[in-house]
Amino acid sequence: NAGVMQNPRHLVRRRGQEARLRCSPMKGHSHVYWYRQLPEEGLKFMVYLQKENIIDESGMPKERFSAEFPKEGPSILRIQQVVRGDSAAYFCASSLGADDQETQYFGPGTRLLVL
Amino acid sequence: DAKTTQPTSMDCAEGRAANLPCNHSTISGNEYVYWYRQIHSQGPQYIIHGLKNNETNEMASLIITEDRKSSTLILPHATLRDTAVYYCIVRVRDNYGQNFVFGPGTRLSVLP
Numbered sequence: 001n002a003g004v005m006q007n008p009r010h011l012v013r014r015r016g017q018e019a020r021l022r023c024s025p026m027k028g029h030s031h032v033y034w035y036r037q038l039p040e041e042g043l044k045f046m047v048y049l050q051k052e053n054i055i056d057e058s059g060m061p062k063e064r065f066s067a068e069f070p071k072e073g074p075s076i077l078r079i080q081q082v083v084r085g086d087s088a089a090y091f092c093a094s095s096l097g098a099d100d101q102e103t104q105y106f107g108p109g110t111r112l113l114v115l
Numbered sequence: 116d117a118k119t120t121q122p123t124s125m126d127c128a129e130g131r132a133a134n135l136p137c138n139h140s141t142i143s144g145n146e147y148v149y150w151y152r153q154i155h156s157q158g159p160q161y162i163i164h165g166l167k168n169n170e171t172n173e174m175a176s177l178i179i180t181e182d183r184k185s186s187t188l189i190l191p192h193a194t195l196r197d198t199a200v201y202y203c204i205v206r207v208r209d210n211y212g213q214n215f216v217f218g219p220g221t222r223l224s225v226l227p
Contacts, residue, residue, distance in 0.1 A: 043215075045216065107158050108157060109157070
């Protein structure tokens with residue numbers, strides 16, 4: 001039973017390029033969450049999606065960041081025109097449902113380095 | 116902002132029990148307490164969660180006070196591989212249902 005999968009595990013981009021981070025939830029899970037962790041800090045919630053719907057994007061920066069979770073395929077976190085401040089670890093989590101008892105299971109993360 | 120407060124760091128001798136405290140004095144009656152840990156920048160690993168009763172699984176025990184304003188995570192026989200940052204989280208309820216707010220956590224060092 002595979003856990004949450006993320007790829008790539010490491011991503012290097014130059015300023016101004018685009019970064020695409022992928023997340024495949026655990027089998028049977030239809031709820032996906034993205035978090036960002038800056039160096040030496042805790043995780044910060046970014047966005048919560050269900051299949052084809054963004055449920056809560058209150059943690060997403062207003063510009064350059066977008067997320068999707070299509071009917072088929074992985075969830076994608078897209079960062080356009082990356083800047084050095086985007087360098088961080090990006091973690092995806094998934095859950096079976098959305099009630100108070102639903103545990104979120106995290107993937108290994110994608111470490112983005114912007115040069 | 117996180118709804119929990121935890122000590123910044125703790126040490127524990129290998130083989131001894133590690134007791135990690137957490138204060139959540141503003142917790143609501145239907146909010147669960149979750150514990151995760153993060154080993155050296157890996158993805159957070161789920162440990163345990165509870166509402167009001169004490170809980171135990173193969174990894175740890177969770178003791179929640181009767182007034183639910185604090186809890187303690189117990190690792191009964193800590194090993195070097197338990198060295199990690201431990202996060203105590205009270206799930207935030209909002210219009211969308213749920214959100215995990217991670218604080219800085221407790222950095223547990225298990226010493227040989």
